Amino acid sequence: MVFSPAMILIGLTGGVATGKSTVALMFRRLGAMVIDADRLARQVVTPGTPAWRKIRKAFGTGILNPDGTVDRCALGAVVFRDRAKRRMLENIVHPFVAREQRRLTKAATTRNPKVVVIYDVPLLFETGIDRRVDYTIVVTAAQSTQLMRLRQRNGLNRADALRRIQSQMPLDRKARRANWILDGSDSPQQLHTAVRALYKSLKRLA
Template sequence: MDGYTAATNEKSIEPHCGGQHPMLSSRPMILVGLTGGVATGKSTVSRMFARCGAVIIDADALAHQVVEPGKPAWRAIVKTFGKTVLNPDRTLNRQALGALVFRQPAQLRRLEQIIHPRVAREQARLTKSAGRKDPKAVVIYDVPLLFEAGIDARVDKVIVVTADRPTQIARLNRRNGFTRAEAIRRIRSQLPLKHKAAAADYLLDGTISRPRLFTAVKQLYRELLALA
């Protein structure tokens, strides 16, 4: 793994010494979970992997799909949280729903129980399809709540994108307009980043420059491609 350090001039990618995930031999390709804390740079890393040729499955995009108006998850959300979480066009008002659940852990768990199983089924379908098209595919499953939802047990390797707390807060303020208190509340709604990093197979530093980060991603992609 010394090549990673040389490529980035620092340890922006590190193999984790423990907690390795067994390869899932029932699939021909390699399925890699990509996660991190909120505003650590995970989406940027995902786009970089796509540029390298990886197949990207975006959990957030799937979550949007399964809650489209009239679908079973949408009906369950309306029944559970009421019509106040809907826009006039019957789509979910994500800001209103987020404000409700992120202040109440029990409500957040109820929402996750509605959405996660349906997203998991769609992810499994897309992964199987990618394997049929290319048995040597590197499939990156971009999922914010990988550990929280137990998805780490279903992937071959885990990549965690890290950033320090001040960077996360600054990005949430710039990107979402969150106050410091709101940003901290959103950060704390997820598993602590240090716990995710401790369970990762690979770490990517989401605070380094984009060119250096892309160099690190390309190096890691070559490593994963060799494992596929």
């Protein structure tokens, strides 16, 4: 999905708690335009929006907060235990997210035709979004690192943390499909050095 002859769209993904958000922040600080699919997903389900109405109809009012906003923890508890319901949620939200991503990418390209756009998408390969980008980056980490981070960051028990990890495509499969791989287990200094070198390469491609 290239909006100008020079601009490139990079799909950034990884497993849960591999360090993908840290990598995205590093790219942003280096000058890339970063579009966060999770942030867009929160925006498109604000109360009263078409996606919000569809979610309320599909999952009931039990997944809403008192103010009408989607209770992400309650909804996550439902969809991470049921693959069919998770797919149902994805089918509701993803078209609205894709529309907003295209709008933001087009706007960024208008401002700077040679911009490097990083599209940060947890389910890049699972949802086929990799077919809409020019290149892909996968951030990996050992499963033990993912479990530790999820338990510390999200307060999950081991079973729930493992369920979150297993709800996504295995990291080794993602890595085989990637154009570039970054190790999210590296020290911040090592990771920043790798990201900086990769960004220089991407700028040459743009």
